[in-house]
Amino acid sequence: MAQGVEEWYKQMPIITRSYLTAAVVTTVGCSLDIISPYSLYLNPTLVVKQHQYWRLVTNFLYFRKMDLDFMFHMFFLARYCKLLEENSFRGKTADFLYMLLFGATVLTDIVLLGGMIPYLSASFAKIIFLSNSLTFMMVYVWSKQNPYIHMSFLGLFTFTAAYLPWVLLGFSVLVGASPWVDLLGMIAGHAYYFLSDVYPRMTNRRPLKTPSFLKALFADEPVVVARPENVRFAAAPFDEIHQD
Numbered sequence: 575m576a577q578g579v580e581e582w583y584k585q586m587p588i589i590t591r592s593y594l595t596a597a598v599v600t601t602v603g604c605s606l607d608i609i610s611p612y613s614l615y616l617n618p619t620l621v622v623k624q625h626q627y628w629r630l631v632t633n634f635l636y637f638r639k640m641d642l643d644f645m646f647h648m649f650f651l652a653r654y655c656k657l658l659e660e661n662s663f664r665g666k667t668a669d670f671l672y673m674l675l676f677g678a679t680v681l682t683d684i685v686l687l688g689g690m691i692p693y694l695s696a697s698f699a700k701i702i703f704l705s706n707s708l709t710f711m712m713v714y715v716w717s718k719q720n721p722y723i724h725m726s727f728l729g730l731f732t733f734t735a736a737y738l739p740w741v742l743l744g745f746s747v748l749v750g751a752s753p754w755v756d757l758l759g760m761i762a763g764h765a766y767y768f769l770s771d772v773y774p775r776m777t778n779r780r781p782l783k784t785p786s787f788l789k790a791l792f793a794d795e796p797v798v799v800a801r802p803e804n805v806r807f808a809a810a811p812f813d814e815i816h817q818d
Contacts (some may be wrong), residue, residue: 586652587659589670592603594652597705600635611636615702618686633703634678643751651709654716656684667792672784673766676705677711680762697754710759711766712738718767739763 583591603609614632621629637644663670681704688698701707721736733741743756766782774780 587667588654589667590652590655590659591675592646593655593674596635597637597651598648600632600641601637601690604636605640616682616685616704617702620691630678630682634705634708636703637705638703643745647709650713653790654709654712658712658716658719662716668788669784671792672782672788673715673770674708674712676766676782677708680765681707681711681758684758684761700752701754701758706755707759707762709762710739710742710756713742714760714763715767718763718771 586594588802600609600614604611604614614636616629616631616633617626620626625673637647658673659667659670663673685701685704689695691698717735717738721734723735724732725738726732727745729742737817739756739760743753746756747753769782770780
């Protein structure tokens with residue numbers, strides 16, 4: 575079994591493996607009191623006045639205490655981050671990293687701006703870690719790029735992947751979790767999806783272009799597209815089939 579886990583880990587693409595490793599190490603380190611969460615959380619005052627810029631990154635690495643919720647988010651991080659990097663972004667590692675950086679920037683800006691809005695500032699002040707929101711953003715982007723895949727929720731009912739974020743949001747509300755974390759991820763995910771897929775088709779312009787210095791970090795990879803086994807797809811809407 576240990577060998578199987580090792581092979582599974584080694585076969586992960588580089589960004590997924592790096593992010594998963596950093597998240598697990600950070601969360602485990604905090605659970606063992608090796609790292610203090612107080613040195614990781616997002617605090618605009620400390621970032622600006624005391625130049626603690628690492629907080630802009632570390633707040634995306636800590637997933638709170640190691641419990642069922644932690645395992646739940648690690649599963650979604652490993653699964654959907656890997657699916658995106660291996661399929662939609664196969665051979666485009668720099669573009670995938672840019673997507674994560676874009677999402678992290680949008681999430682941070684939303685929290686900072688929300689903290690300045692009356693009646694909402696108290697809610698946003700409680701959001702000091704954005705790791706769950708970034709994970710949910712990846713789920714949202716994957717669902718938008720694979721809307722017709724059939725899925726099942728705990729064996730209770732089936733639905734297409736387009737509704738996956740809403741199903742998970744509903745589940746979070748049912749278990750008493752704050753919907754804000756998931757909603758922020760959906761907002762960031764939709765912003766990326768719109769600017770990278772919808773807007774370019776409407777205007778033939780692409781506002782999100784991966785910087786050349788990021789592309790220089792990763793060598794070009796050959797693109798091989800393989801259809802996953804045992805995956806069922808829903809029929810595309812009639813209008814989409816005949817839109818050309």
